[in-house]
Amino acid sequence: MSTDDAHDPKFGEYGGQYVPEALMPAIEELEDAYERYVLENEDGFMDEFRQRLADFGGRPTPLQYADQLSARYDTDVYLKREDLLHGGAHKLNNALGQVLLAKYMGKERIIAETGAGQHGTATAMAAAHLDMPCEIYMGETDIARQRPNVFRMRINGSEVNPVTVGRGTLKEAISETMRDWATTVENTHYVIGSVVGPHPFPKMVRDFQAVISEEAREQAIEKTGGLPDAVLACAGGGSNTMGAFAHFVDDTDVDLYAVEAGGSSLQVDEEEGVAPNSATLSTGDEGVLHGARTKLLQDSDGQIMESHSVSAGLDYAGVGPELAHLVDEDRVIPVNIDDDAALEAFHRLSQDEGIIPALETAHAFGYLEEHHDEVGDTVVVNVSGRGDKDLETVIEETSKRDLDIAPDMSIFKRVGGGGL
Amino acid sequence: MGLERAFADEPAFVPYLAAGDPNYEASLEYVEALARGGADVIELGLPFSEPIAEGKTIQNAIVRSLEAGMTPDRFFEFVTDLDVDVPLVCMTYYNLIYQYGTGDGPRPFVEKAAEVGIEGLVVPDLPAEEAGPLRRACDEFGLDLVFIVAPTTTGDRLERMLEQVSGYVYVQARLGVTGAREDVDDATEESLARLSDWDVPKAVGFGIKTGDHAERIVSAGADGVIVGSALVDIVAEGHENRDSVEEVADRLEAKARELKEGALRGASERPQPERT
Ligand SMILES: Cc1ncc(COP(=O)(O)O)c(C=O)c1O
Numbered sequence: 001m002s003t004d005d006a007h008d009p010k011f012g013e014y015g016g017q018y019v020p021e022a023l024m025p026a027i028e029e030l031e032d033a034y035e036r037y038v039l040e041n042e043d044g045f046m047d048e049f050r051q052r053l054a055d056f057g058g059r060p061t062p063l064q065y066a067d068q069l070s071a072r073y074d075t076d077v078y079l080k081r082e083d084l085l086h087g088g089a090h091k092l093n094n095a096l097g098q099v100l101l102a103k104y105m106g107k108e109r110i111i112a113e114t115g116a117g118q119h120g121t122a123t124a125m126a127a128a129h130l131d132m133p134c135e136i137y138m139g140e141t142d143i144a145r146q147r148p149n150v151f152r153m154r155i156n157g158s159e160v161n162p163v164t165v166g167r168g169t170l171k172e173a174i175s176e177t178m179r180d181w182a183t184t185v186e187n188t189h190y191v192i193g194s195v196v197g198p199h200p201f202p203k204m205v206r207d208f209q210a211v212i213s214e215e216a217r218e219q220a221i222e223k224t225g226g227l228p229d230a231v232l233a234c235a236g237g238g239s240n241t242m243g244a245f246a247h248f249v250d251d252t253d254v255d256l257y258a259v260e261a262g263g264s265s266l267q268v269d270e271e272e273g274v275a276p277n278s279a280t281l282s283t284g285d286e287g288v289l290h291g292a293r294t295k296l297l298q299d300s301d302g303q304i305m306e307s308h309s310v311s312a313g314l315d316y317a318g319v320g321p322e323l324a325h326l327v328d329e330d331r332v333i334p335v336n337i338d339d340d341a342a343l344e345a346f347h348r349l350s351q352d353e354g355i356i357p358a359l360e361t362a363h364a365f366g367y368l369e370e371h372h373d374e375v376g377d378t379v380v381v382n383v384s385g386r387g388d389k390d391l392e393t394v395i396e397e398t399s400k401r402d403l404d405i406a407p408d409m410s411i412f413k414r415v416g417g418g419g420l
Numbered sequence: 421m422g423l424e425r426a427f428a429d430e431p432a433f434v435p436y437l438a439a440g441d442p443n444y445e446a447s448l449e450y451v452e453a454l455a456r457g458g459a460d461v462i463e464l465g466l467p468f469s470e471p472i473a474e475g476k477t478i479q480n481a482i483v484r485s486l487e488a489g490m491t492p493d494r495f496f497e498f499v500t501d502l503d504v505d506v507p508l509v510c511m512t513y514y515n516l517i518y519q520y521g522t523g524d525g526p527r528p529f530v531e532k533a534a535e536v537g538i539e540g541l542v543v544p545d546l547p548a549e550e551a552g553p554l555r556r557a558c559d560e561f562g563l564d565l566v567f568i569v570a571p572t573t574t575g576d577r578l579e580r581m582l583e584q585v586s587g588y589v590y591v592q593a594r595l596g597v598t599g600a601r602e603d604v605d606d607a608t609e610e611s612l613a614r615l616s617d618w619d620v621p622k623a624v625g626f627g628i629k630t631g632d633h634a635e636r637i638v639s640a641g642a643d644g645v646i647v648g649s650a651l652v653d654i655v656a657e658g659h660e661n662r663d664s665v666e667e668v669a670d671r672l673e674a675k676a677r678e679l680k681e682g683a684l685r686g687a688s689e690r691p692q693p694e695r696t
Contacts, residue, residue, distance in 0.1 A: 009549075016550055018514055021475045022570035022595055024547045024577060068491060165479060171470065183596035185572065228455045273469070285523070288545070290516040301491050302519030303469040 106294025117149025209243025229376020457676025631682030638686025
């Protein structure tokens with residue numbers, strides 16, 4: 001695991017606690033709960049968490065050998081199947097951990113933000129499972145492009161509050177959830193959805209997600225007799241990323257690739273305040289957003305840019321402070337893949353391996369397609385989630401492009417669906 | 421003598437407006453109208469794209485101001501162009517302070533702020549824990565750093581904060597975000613009671629809308645009232661109805677007078693002034 005000190009709110013220069021004073025007492029309370037329950041297993045918290053992850057969540061998830069991709073790239077490709085976790089993404093590891101922690105802390109209400117809706121769905125499921133009322137904030141743009149998850153949250157009994165300011169994506173949803181929390185902090189826990197936000201969230205979320213690499217490392221040794229040459233994971237805020245990397249960070253022979261969304265272009269439009277990508281680790285610079293000092297997409301004044309990605313879960317102008325630090329330390333390699341390559345990778349994995357990945361996840365496979373010569377002989381790719389939620393977006397985005405690999409989409413025209 | 425002086429003789433009325441809302445020229449008029457209406461300190465918001473402590477009213481003001489082209493440099497020009505004889509405080513978020521100039525620390529921003537005549541800063545996303553570098557820069561250039569005391573701030577946190585604060589403390593009247601309200605929260609009186617031993621002016625903000633609110637808060641022991649959203653609402657309404665700048669400025673001046681007079685009434689109702 002990472003060698004940091006649990007009490008230290010910083011990762012090098014990054015991290016910290018940049019939040020309104022009203023929230024600070026709750027954050028101190030959370031630090032205390034994190035140390036006692038998560039790090040010291042007080043009252044058997046971690047035992048209960050692990051048991052529920054197994055019974056409710058379906059852990060452990062397999063590390064699967066990918067026959068077709070391995071042959072295609074002449075590289076042994078292993079898939080860490082977080083898409084098989086309950087809810088269809090790695091998000092439940094964190095959501096279940098935090099909702100359970102909120103219970104141990106005596107909180108009565110759960111709030112969360114969501115981008116792709118996977119974290120919102122996982123939180124709604126965990127809240128239903130543990131009998132807690134739950135409200136989810138989601139940007140309007142994301143509500144439109146991730147509809148299946150909006151239904152799932154509602155069906156699980158959560159309220160979904162649309163956020164209409166700005167572009168209506170993850171950044172605005174986080175801001176709005178923080179505003180709710182500043183009002184309701186005395187009885188409410190904010191289940192943040194990635195390794196972002198003020199300390200202790202980045203460390204705590206990483207610790208809940210670290211089960212991914214804890215399992216994957218053992219499974220890799222069991223299956224291959226050694227460690228992989230590389231681990232690849234997509235990175236939005238970076239929770240599946242840190243989860244997939246955590247137990248490999250000290251294995252310095254294992255290369256760690258964080259694959260961000262290159263969107264439609266890496267060029268920014270300063271005038272409009274728009275970065276048509278979410279490549280924060282590769283192109284962002286240091287600043288303070290949503291409680292932490294980290295790398296950001298911002299203009300020269302420090303105003304936060306509107307990011308873009310075809311995948312809602314990567315569409316964020318910030319990134320986890322620990323990842324920013326690991327990039328500066330040259331331990332994590334930041335790379336990015338554009339919308340087109342991610343869509344192609346989506347279709348390829350679906351056709352070749354019978355796994356429909358989330359559009360977020362597809363970015364990691366896009367990188368493998370383009371750079372399989374450079375990543376070594378054995379690689380683990382974290383399949384952070386499945387792509388059911390993305391089908392409408394994929395149909396629409398595929399029909400706008402001329403992708404060789406895409407299946408014939410005319411059936412959608414014939415049945416009049418998809419708004420094509 | 422820093423911003424304390426504005427609270428020395430009588431309860432202070434401290435209005436807030438987002439600079440540049442709805443545009444640069446009108447905003448200059450509006451701020452000057454507040455000064456005519458009796459403002460003792462004026463808090464000028466420098467708009468940041470992610471205002472996490474702000475409710476809808478001020479969020480919208482920030483959007484209007486940014487869309488009209490407000491930037492940190494324009495803000496400093498704005499302060500220079502203002503014709504008011506009232507101490508000015510800049511309220512903004514830490515990233516804008518941090519990025520200004522060299523992009524790696526608060527010093528250039530504070531230096532520039534001091535140069536244009538700003539006397540203090542309020543930074544809602546900067547708790548005392550992270551305030552060291554900004555505190556040092558403020559000391560170097562003679563600015564006050566105002567901290568917000570929330571209803572949830574007690575015990576050690578309160579002590580730590582009061583060691584760092586200067587000018588005045590911003591007593592947050594209720595949990596939540598900014599926004600005008602119809603009532604005064606009991607949390608206000610509790611917060612004032614917690615602070616009663618501290619020899620620094622206590623200005624109460626969040627939710628104050630009328631002269632009667634101001635009266636009640638000052639009679640409960642506050643040294644000043646901070647009013648933002650109720651004034652921004654006047655700007656927003658005028659903008660939507662396309663009222664003339666003079667009309668809106670007159671309304672702001674009248675509202676300022678109402679709030680200042682409420683505060684004065686509150687002081688006269690206090691058994692005896694607690695500060696000498
Ligand atoms: C399947 C999937 N992968 C990845 C992400 C990106 O989040 P993170 O970078 O925190 O793993 C999301 C976010 O919604 C997601 O749904």
